[in-house]
Amino acid sequence: MKLGIFAKTFEGMEPAAVLQSVADAGFACAQYNMACSGLTPMPDTISTEQARAVGAAAADAQVGLVAVSGTYNMIHPDIAVREAGHRRLEELARHCAEMSTGLITLCTGTRDPVDQWRAHPGNDLPDAWRDLLQAMEIAIGIAERYGVDLGIEPELANVVNSAQKAHRLISELGSPRLKIVMDPANLFEIAPLSEQRSTVSAAIDLLADHIVMAHAKDRNPDGSFATAGKGVLDYAHYLGRLRAIGFSGSLVTHGLRADEAAGVAVFLQGILSEGSAGEK
Secondary structure (H helix, E strand, O other): OEEEEEHHHOOOOOHHHHHHHHHHOOOOEEEEOHHHHOOOOOOOOOOHHHHHHHHHHHHHHOOEEEEEEOOOOOOOOOHHHHHHHHHHHHHHHHOOOOOOOOEEEOOOOOOOOOOOOOOOHHHHOHHHHHHHHHHHHHHHHHHHHHOOEEEEOOOOOOOOOOHHHHHHHHHHHOOOOEEEEEOHHHOOOOOOHHHHHHHHHHHHHHHHHHEEEEEEOEEOOOOOEEOOOOOOOOHHHHHHHHHHOOOOOEEEEOOOOHHHHHHHHHHHHHHHHHHHHHHO
């Protein structure tokens, strides 16, 4: 697996400086965010020059861009907000080739009108699923036009809040453009170690054929998020299950401070090396 990090972990609005920081911290790849180019995360307009600058910076830093963040609230209660998200997604997709990436990560959304990462009781109602299907069909159409893939991840606060719902979505839409980003810390809040391991294993096994990227963050004992390696997540188990299904893609960490990045790279590489040694 290749180690990566969210580019916006590092301060800066110039892609060259940000991606060099990624390399300096010991990471081979990054998930990019247009905020690192001095734009909003989902810009209304991206110029050819701005997009090419990202691709050139990645090449100069020898950092692979495994994805670009394209999150917006796909089931926002205001249809106009959803439509604006679709337009911005198309603008992002239009420039992916110039940025040297072929994957856009999405947020399946919530009925919360303010925060796309906050849970809402309406997320489990049939109309939320109907709206998600409609939004995903639009997004898949965009992906097909520009030759990119779309990555979703089960997230407790969103409408796709379990591996089972992610599998259902993929089955109902039937598009090879729809992929999975696996983040085990999004599958539980507080759970005994045995239950955590069971949940993570079941999710990876169910979604194995669709996992295109893995994320790495952690959970504190109280259920809040933590930096990878600083919480209760059993990383040896997680990475071992990914290895068992033959996953060899990118492991991208996020939810950490810039001054923690180098240490997290060492931690993750250590777990990966131990697992590889154990197979010999």
